[in-house]
Amino acid sequence: MENTCSWFRPESYREDVQTGAAIKDENEKRHLYRNLASAAESGWDFSIRWFADNANLASIETTNIIPVDLNAFICYNLHILGNLHNVVGNARKSATWISEYIKFRDQFQKVFWVDNEKGWFDFNLRTKQHNTAFYASIAAPLFTQCYEPLSTSKADDLYNKLEETGVFSFSGGLPMSMQKQSTQQWDFPNGWPPLNHMMIEGLRKCDDPRMQQKAYVLAEKWILANYKVFQADKAMWEKYDVVATKPRIGGGGEYEVQLTYYLFQPGFGWTNGVALDLLITYGDRLSTVSATTASQERSSSESNKCFTALLIITVISSFMYSHIL
16 A cells, blocks of 8 residues: 655654654655555554564555555445445446445455465565464454355354454453554554454354354453543543553554543544444443453343443543533
8 A cells, every 4th residue: 555645744744754864865765754654544553564574663664565454445335335326226336336346355355365374464565475463454354244245264264263363362352463562552452443343343243153242242341441441531542452451541652642632522533433333232231240250240231221321421421521621
């Protein structure tokens, strides 16, 4: 993926200049800036996922990488366009877009699915290899269902692979990677709302009861972590440390979360949105008992309803609070 910008990011001028300070050749420096801008455009600013040496930001090579999640979204949009044309009664255009979707979906599998690794992975144009390390972007094709409906074995294989890697085992949700050496914000131990939501929804939409139950467990972990942190900080954060024994705000990366900002706007858009959607989906099942002890103890139905109502009030109040101020 490539951003045509060949200069530093206006919003991160200082950071980009510092990252490229050791590079003397102007063409190389502009290439670095282009890769930094492309990674920022992806939303994953930053992750070892983009680094050639798996360590240093200056080795970033985003423009050499064909990302699995971006292409899964393109696949999804083709399907959506076909469905929308069908809804408005344009059968010809609907058929055209659905045909494009099917062709794209088939090519998607050829490019990104790695059979012996049982998953969809980024492809590096420089090395001509897939990056088979775990990144939460692997959830995107599951979420968009960019695979042949009858090929349920792919989803099943992926689920088994993820269980083996241990990414479902953390108390606060799904980490963005298992790159424990990373200091970047889109890596371990951080979990971000959109990717946790994609994994939950992707599993929920599968026919396998194991996956549907895992979706619920992950949703419960995420909601409880959000709630506990809100109780402590009075804020819904953009990201969370999902590995910590006690849920807390996530860190790392090129900027620190501005705590004073949250004094005036204690909510965060996608965090609130994911929480509300999960409450709509699972609100009748959620309980104040954590996922790890849920099998030993369950709250009453009335307690569950009160807990759900309190969470909804908490999220909505974070919107209202900023307007009142």
